[in-house]
Amino acid sequence: xxxxxxxxxxxxxxxxALTLPVGVTEARVNTTGVRYLRPPGALPEDQFKSQxxxxxxxxxxxxxxxxxxxxxxxxxxxxxxxxIVPREQACILCMKCGxxxxxxxxxxxxxxxxxxxGKVRMGKARVDExxxxxxxxxxxxxxxxxxxxxxxxxxxxxxxxxxxLDACVGCGLCExxxxxxxxxxxxxxxxx
Amino acid sequence: MTKHLNKVRWxxxxxxxxxxxxxxxxxxxxxxxxxxxxxLLAPAEKQVYDTMEMxxxxxxxxxxxDLDAIKGNTWSGTFFGFRxxxxxxxxxxxxxxxxxxxxxxxTGLIPLVLTVLFGRFYCGWICPxxxxxxxxxxxxxxxxxxxxxxxxxxxxxxxxYLVLGVGLLLSAMTGAVLTAVVxxxxxxxxxxxxxxxxxxxxxxxxxxxxxxxxxFLSTLLFDLFVSRRGFCRYLCPGGALYSMLGRFRLFRIxxxxxxxxxxxxxxxxxxxxxxxxxDDFGQECNNCTACIAICPTDALKFSVSLxxxxxxxxxxxxxxxxxxxxNKTKEKSGQGELP
Numbered sequence: 001x002x003x004x005x006x007x008x009x010x011x012x013x014x015x016x017a018l019t020l021p022v023g024v025t026e027a028r029v030n031t032t033g034v035r036y037l038r039p040p041g042a043l044p045e046d047q048f049k050s051q052x053x054x055x056x057x058x059x060x061x062x063x064x065x066x067x068x069x070x071x072x073x074x075x076x077x078x079x080x081x082x083x084i085v086p087r088e089q090a091c092i093l094c095m096k097c098g099x100x101x102x103x104x105x106x107x108x109x110x111x112x113x114x115x116x117x118g119k120v121r122m123g124k125a126r127v128d129e130x131x132x133x134x135x136x137x138x139x140x141x142x143x144x145x146x147x148x149x150x151x152x153x154x155x156x157x158x159x160x161x162x163x164x165l166d167a168c169v170g171c172g173l174c175e176x177x178x179x180x181x182x183x184x185x186x187x188x189x190x191x192x
Numbered sequence: 193m194t195k196h197l198n199k200v201r202w203x204x205x206x207x208x209x210x211x212x213x214x215x216x217x218x219x220x221x222x223x224x225x226x227x228x229x230x231x232l233l234a235p236a237e238k239q240v241y242d243t244m245e246m247x248x249x250x251x252x253x254x255x256x257x258d259l260d261a262i263k264g265n266t267w268s269g270t271f272f273g274f275r276x277x278x279x280x281x282x283x284x285x286x287x288x289x290x291x292x293x294x295x296x297x298x299t300g301l302i303p304l305v306l307t308v309l310f311g312r313f314y315c316g317w318i319c320p321x322x323x324x325x326x327x328x329x330x331x332x333x334x335x336x337x338x339x340x341x342x343x344x345x346x347x348x349x350x351x352x353y354l355v356l357g358v359g360l361l362l363s364a365m366t367g368a369v370l371t372a373v374v375x376x377x378x379x380x381x382x383x384x385x386x387x388x389x390x391x392x393x394x395x396x397x398x399x400x401x402x403x404x405x406x407x408f409l410s411t412l413l414f415d416l417f418v419s420r421r422g423f424c425r426y427l428c429p430g431g432a433l434y435s436m437l438g439r440f441r442l443f444r445i446x447x448x449x450x451x452x453x454x455x456x457x458x459x460x461x462x463x464x465x466x467x468x469x470x471d472d473f474g475q476e477c478n479n480c481t482a483c484i485a486i487c488p489t490d491a492l493k494f495s496v497s498l499x500x501x502x503x504x505x506x507x508x509x510x511x512x513x514x515x516x517x518x519n520k521t522k523e524k525s526g527q528g529e530l531p
Contacts, residue, residue, distance in 0.1 A: 050289040050367040053281045055268035056382045059389070060219045061260055063226035068390060069382075072403035077368040080382060080404070096260065102268045102275050103285055103296040 029191045032074040036083035037170060037189050039067055040091055040120040041098035041107040044192025051105035054080035058097035058106055066091050082106075084122075086172020086187050091122065093148055093171050116169060117152060123170030123187040125154065127162050131184035134161040143174035143185050194494060198485035201316060205323040208266065212320050212381055216388035217244055218259050225256045265381025266320055267372065268299070275299040278314075278378070279307065279437070280430045284371040288363040304437065311438030315424060315431055316480030321376035321408070322424070328412050329421055329463060343418040346465070347426045349476060356432040371429050376411060379404035421463045425476075439475040440498050445484065447471050451491035452507025458483035458492060468492060471503045 029045045030036070039058055042048050059067040059082055066089040070078045084091055093116055098108040109119050125143075133140040141160030147153055153168040162174070162185065170187045178185050221244035224233060233241060245255075252258035263270045268277040282300035286292055307314065315322060332342040359371040372378045383405045391400035411423040424431055447468055458468040461482050466473055468483050484492045489509055506513040 046367060047289070050369070051285065051293070053268060053277070053285050053369050054372040054378070054382065055264055055277075055281070056385050057264040057268065057270065060215065060263050060385060063223055063256065065223050065389070069386065069402070076370060076373060077366055079373055080402075100260070100263055100270055102264075102270070102277055102299050103281075104293050 030189070032070060032078055034070075034074065034083070034085065035189065036085055037091070037122045037172060037187060038191075039082055039084060039097045039106050040093060040095060040116075040122055040169070040171070041109045042122075043105055043107065047192075048105050049077060049081065051103050052081045053103045053105075055102065056080070056082075057100045057102065058082045061096040061100045063094060063096070064092045065089055067097060084172065086175040087183060088176075090172035090176035092173070093120070093169070113149075117149065117167050120169040120171075121190050121192070122172070123189040124168045125164045125170065125172075125174050125185050126188050127164060128184045128186070131180050131182070132162070133180060133184070134159050140179065142177050142179055146173045146177035148173060194481065194484050195490070196485075197481040201480060204317050205320075205326075208318055209320050209323045211262075212265055212384050213388075214247075215262065215265070216385045218248065218262075219385070219389055221245070221248070222256055222259055265378070265385070266318060267375075267378035267381050276302060278430065279304045280371060280375060280433050281369070281378075283433065284360060284363050284369045287360045288367055288369045290364060290367075307434050307437045308440075309442050310479055311441035311444065312431065312434040312476065312478040313438075314434055314478075315428075316478035319377045319430075320380045324380070324408075324412065325376075325415060325421060325424060326463065328415050332416055332420060335416075342416060343420070343422075345419045345422075347419065347422070349426060351426045352428055352432040353436070355427055356429040359429050373404070374407070375430050376408055376423065376428065377430065379408050383408065420465070425464055434478075435475045441475075441479075442496055442498065443479065443494055444473060444497060444500065445477065445479060445481070445492055446473075446495045446497070446501055447504065447507075448491050448493060449504035449506075450508045451489045452509060453489050453491070454507045454510030454512065455488060457486045457488065461486045471501055473500050 038045070038048060039062075043051055056069065059065075059069060066084045066086075067082045068085070068088075069080050069082055072079055082097075093111070095109050095111040095116070098106045101108070107119075109115050127135075127143075129135040137159065139160040141156055141162070143162050144150060144154050144156045144160065148171065149167065149169065153165055154174065155163045155165055157163055164185075170190060172187045174185045175183050175187055217240055220237075220240055224230065224237065224241050230238070230241060248255055248259060261270075261272045266278065268275070268281055277296065277299040279300045282297050282304075285296060303314065336342050355374075356371075359374065363370045383401055386402050387400040387405070389400070411427075415422050419426065445468070452469075454469065456469050459466075462468065463480065463482065464476050464478060466477055484494075491507065506516075
């Protein structure tokens with residue numbers, strides 16, 4: 001009985017050991033320890049890493065200084081690739097970075113309402129109703145007013161309560177503007 | 193005429209380097225203009241704003257958009273809508289993505305053709321790292337003059353091809369353009385930008401500079417204390433690529449044996465440790481023309497040829513050739529050899 005138990009445990013352990021790391025590495029796209037967004041128009045994360053040549057032109061044209069770069073502490077795989085932390089500085093959807101990217105890691109997207117809503121997928125905002133002032137009875141509505149796609153990406157309800165809609169592109173202007181500390185609205189990144 | 197090419201080269205190198213410093217400041221100026229908040233800028237930022245406005249106002253009317261015309265660095269840049277990329281960037285990206293993305297590959301075409309024609313000219317004429325490495329070599333000469341230790345060890349040149357191969361292999365395996373991390377010109381372009389524009393972020397090392405700056409400083413120290421111009425000679429993956437592309441370059445420097453006096457100044461001045469005195473340039477020569485500039489008898493000149501000439505013997509103005517000549521004439525006149 002003991003031996004059988006041991007063998008069963010061994011097989012179980014081996015199966016877990018062989019399958020678990022694969023599952024874990026596949027699940028973890030973001031290994032940097034930073035909750036970051038890629039610039040608008042960026043390819044899905046694994047493609048982006050192989051397409052980006054780390055030339056730094058996207059940051060150089062960014063008029064809002066939203067784009068910054070990973071350092072060596074975040075791993076050689078993502079080192080010197082561009083990212084945006086919306087709480088520090090959000091994307092204003094000027095679409096210059098896609099125009100300047102030479103290698104197509106950031107695809108060019110026309111600066112029109114239709115193209116931006118249809119093609120930009122940086123992430124999606126999510127409201128934490130326990131933190132949001134409007135849900136606590138104090139009308140605020142700052143995130144709605146900061147949004148560039150009002151009533152398309154975000155709708156406002158009673159007491160200025162924000163409701164994020166499906167068309168949200170994840171530029172992060174709402175997160176940047178939130179007057180709560182910590183912010184009550186966050187972008188959940190979409191790494192494709 | 194070709195005597196002065198070395199000065200032209202220094203002019204080009206300095207211009208490229210100064211541009212790399214200027215562009216991040218232009219970027220900062222553009223962001224200040226875009227923010228419409230001159231009054232809120234810190235004093236140092238106001239100084240940047242004023243200086244850049246003074247420099248650029250004669251040329252542009254709308255700085256926020258017009259100054260986008262020149263962006264990037266020598267790794268990949270935009271020049272009035274025209275994109276130029278380093279061939280190493282193109283090759284590495286193709287390996288990392290395991291696919292060919294033609295819009296990007298075409299941006300590397302002009303440098304590629306120029307490299308096939310002129311060999312490793314990028315290393316001598318454009319590379320912003322060369323600017324610093326050559327200043328570093330000059331500093332080593334100064335140190336040597338004061339009796340301080342400088343390194344002049346020699347390794348196998350073929351090591352850099354290994355670096356290139358392993359870099360491309362690792363890029364293909366990890367799916368990330370890893371050669372960009374160890375390629376000095378790409379590092380310098382990025383790090384100057386980081387240093388100027390990214391100070392104040394938490395993930396960078398000192399004053400905006402990142403790990404690349406540390407890496408580059410270590411290569412400078414390597415050049416100074418271990419091997420003169422060692423990184424370019426033995427380690428640079430870009431140099432390896434250009435050397436291979438430029439193996440059958442059309443324009444190359446050759447020695448005119450009739451003018452040579454065997455003084456060997458060309459060998460001493462050659463940054464890449466080549467042997468012009470024995471007609472041995474090979475694929476490593478970067479056509480920097482330093483040897484042409486220093487030659488006292490104008491024995492080195494550019495020529496159009498697919499291969500180096502074979503060793504032509506001692507220079508006709510040199511002592512060895514002259515002595516042999518005297519001996520020969522004496523043999524002919526029947527006096528025999530000198531004792």
